[in-house]
Amino acid sequence: MMYTPLRPRQEEILRFIESYLDENNYPPTIREIGQAVGISSTSVVNYNLEKLEELKLIERNREVSRGLRLVGRDGIGWREVPLYGAIAAGDPIPLPEDPAALDEQVLAPEEMLPSSGEVFALRIKGQSMIDALLDDGDVIIVRSQPEVETGEVAVIEVLEPPEWAGATVKRFYFAEDQVELRPANPTYTSLWLLPDQVRIYGKVVSALRQYR
Template sequence: MKKGDVKLNAIYNFLKEFSALNGFPPSVREIGAKFGIKSTSTVHYYLEKLKQSGVIQQEENKKRAVVINGNNRTGANFVPLVGNVSAGKGILAQENIEEEIPLPQSMFTGKDLYLLRVEGQSMINAGIDDGDFVVVRQQNEVDLGEIAVVLWQEKATIKRIAQISPNLVLHPENDSMEDIVITPDESPSIIGKVVGCLKKF
């Protein structure tokens, strides 16, 4: 890499600093915002230059896919963001996945994790707000009092489990909402346990 190329050097240093601080690389848009580059194609141009110079690598089909050569462990666990969830399909079926989001390995590990975007105000007392992302571990059983993702009436809902048998009782963390009682005939299924929440800023 030529020392005279100031912007290229600056982008390279930003990639290293951001990755060291956050445990995962910046997105193309974050790089553009840092250097006042409005066009994503221009950012890709600089990344390609860095790739050609041999100082970075890029993995296919990942939005945050820059790896600094000589530091191949980014400390990130790429977790799928799941869009629509429906009965009859695996939660991590390819058609359900919108993208993969990097999470720090120091906080979230394992291959059974996925992310869901929160819609609504039913869990605000638990600190889970509309637009947040919950980190979910794929499992079919949870303990009483834990927050779970339940597939019911063809939709995934996030609630605290207040009762499991004979009826499944879902408790919303919102004082203005009542518990939801689901009978076995309605075929509810627990599809995950909430293990974290990423706040919307």
């Protein structure tokens, strides 16, 4: 499933609506939202609410002042997932030495997360996986695991040769005594390596799609 990442202002509004509902058991007005997030124009607040509505994160009844419903309250739920920087959909690039120190998160619906295991997020850089619906700027959700099934999309670190060293997202295939890191874009070519030349970080389980 694909979801659009929220802009910072929209995420701030969504968080305020959730906290307001926790405290009051009813939704805020447009003016209260604006005051909470520092927006003086009600039309700007309304614009951001329309975007949240388009993403099916909220529902609105415009005939009443508090006619707003948070869709996540009906069981979707949201969770913060640590964002560990960028991942190459192209030639491998280094991952941060200490990704947890970046202290960044993305909001993801719980229904798109696995029921068990640790997860992390990475932002796609490049277009080698575009035919797998993973484009430049999208955010992938990855379940940490040291192995994947052949053909699955995975986050893989290339250990050697040095000129290819770094991390990339590709389809992972076993082929006799080699592994193939296969792109999903006909303008890119596969990387063929020995099994001990790669390390699997995890399986891509879903993506937050950056619509353009």
